[in-house]
Amino acid sequence: MNKVLPDKVINRLTLYHSILTDYIEKNIEYISSPQIAELLHIDNTQVRKDIALLKYKGKCKVGYKAADLKSLIEDTLKFKNLKNAFIIGAGNLGMALAKYDNFEAYGFNISALFDNDPLKIGIKVNNKEVFQLKELSNLAVKHNVKIAILTVPRAYAQEVTDFLVEAGIEYIWNFTPAVLNVPSTIQVWNENLIGNFLQFTVNHVV
């Protein structure tokens, strides 16, 4: 699939994937688009349109075969295409992400964490070691890591980013509230938790 998938479709496909995982765990073989739509409180037409993009057709009256649809989503979103990533900052958020159950199932391999706190160096979180930040350049080359997940405090975000760019990192998943100043060759994904939550509350919470 070489066509660019819209962000919202990718987001929904991962939610469908999570639902399919549940169904398969419960040994339920088939799932229908209205079942998916109801769980997500979205429109059935939307679900069918998304799944049509995968070129998968359900069977009349029984719906989609859960296992088939699940692996089709995995192919489309390239879960089998393993990508190495580093976590920068071994605070609570870095630790939480290092422990996140399902990263590997989705094609992400967290190779290591980095921090400057001497007390944290050498600790292992979920079998991933915490290294000194200055060791990052060497390890990035050694393990072919181009993705960094940034979880440092806002005050250090830009300084650490400059270092990451210098070290050859090309993709930054930014969990800090700072907007990072990077060369145009570097891709930043601003996780922007506050923005996400405000999307939810501004329009919905009274």
Added chain:
Amino acid sequence: MNKVLPDKVINRLTLYHSILTDYIEKNIEYISSPQIAELLHIDNTQVRKDIALLKYKGKCKVGYKAADLKSLIEDTLKFKNLKNAFIIGAGNLGMALAKYDNFEAYGFNISALFDNDPLKIGIKVNNKEVFQLKELSNLAVKHNVKIAILTVPRAYAQEVTDFLVEAGIEYIWNFTPAVLNVPSTIQVWNENLIGNFLQFTVNHVV
């Protein structure tokens, strides 16, 4: 402002807000739309369109007054309208969110955390206490809390959600990878970290 703002606009406005905070900290009085656009690697026209929605006009050649634009964004996104929220699950992610610097600046007051682990009950994180989950119903009424931030392991997500709904919670910010089954009166915002990251990698990471 009663009009519903598109999610993407809200998201960008919070990023502009972060940039404006930086400028003001550095005592820079004015900012132009190309400066914002360049930092975010987006189009200048987009920035101007978003800011036009706020009915704010910059001055020719000097741009927008940072402080004015910042407080206009705060009004639009209702940062002054304080909303109480509970964090459910005092693991690494719950702790990280409880420590998150800026929640209050954005109108969120985390009143307390909840967990079932006896070792965690009574701990204080960033001045917020960890309570037993069973105390949630009473405290939700007492502090008028309708928002819950869910950070429990996936295996407990549905069970805890049922309990939250029973306890009168109306809005759930779901950080678990599980899709929650809730009545249609309950609003769920799926943070869906994996989906967010995949939006980034599927289309951009080679």
